[in-house]
Amino acid sequence: MIDHDLKNSKEVFIKQHYLKYHADQRRPPAWKTLEVVSFGLLSKLYGNLGSSISSKDTIAKELNTVNHTYLRTWLQAISQIRNICAHHGRLWNRNLPGRPKLLPKPPAPWLIDVPPVSVHHMLYVHVCCIKYLLDAISPGHKFSSKLATLFTKYPSVDLNALGFSAIWEKESLWRS
Known part of the structure; x- marks a missing residue:
């Protein structure tokens, strides 16, 4: 590859x-x-690094994901979403294949109202992971405002079917 x-x-x-x-x-x-x-290949390379390689945790800490066990699942999930989008697949009301492992006490702004594991197959948790990583990689990005604008432009989109709560924009992750 x-x-x-x-x-x-x-x-x-x-x-x-x-x-x-x-x-x-x-x-x-x-x-x-x-x-x-490709991002998918980077995700696989990172996931295939041995657990004993200290650089793996160093990379994870740089991205505020504490250690490699969390970051690996996030990268895999994001890669799968990227592939669905690249092939014009549907994200709305879909059982996404990846399940990102969520941090119990993240070092950066995160969610107060963490969705239960039973809905981690929905888009919201994945989008939260993307936003969290963007905050570490590209401070000042416009992801939150672009997402909100998109939902305003298409008000018929059922945010609940994507796993979003009614007050998602009030979460500290989305305000930072």
Whole structure:
């Protein structure tokens, strides 16, 4: 999969790498390669790292997910949602395949009213995980306001069927 992503990359820096190092049959260095591989592959690479590798927990802590057991499930769930969207699948009123493992005491703003495990197959929990990671990766992003605008634009969407509570926007996660 890595070779496929590298071969199909349209990134100038990858093409220049192969031109400059054409005699070297190895892949470009990780700092270049990981820029062009798919999110799904990154998720699998992270999940397949050995549990004893300290970098795995370091990455998780950087993203405020405490340790690798949580982050792995979040990345897998987000990757599955990405694939559903990429193939024009339906997210509304759907049993999503991934179940992100939720943090008992997250270090960053999270939900006061955490949905029960029985509804973790619905979109809301997954979207909360995306928002939480975005807060760590890209402070100042506009995800919350864009989501609210989308729901305003399409008022016929039943937020309950997506697992959203009536007061989801009042949660500290969505206000930060």
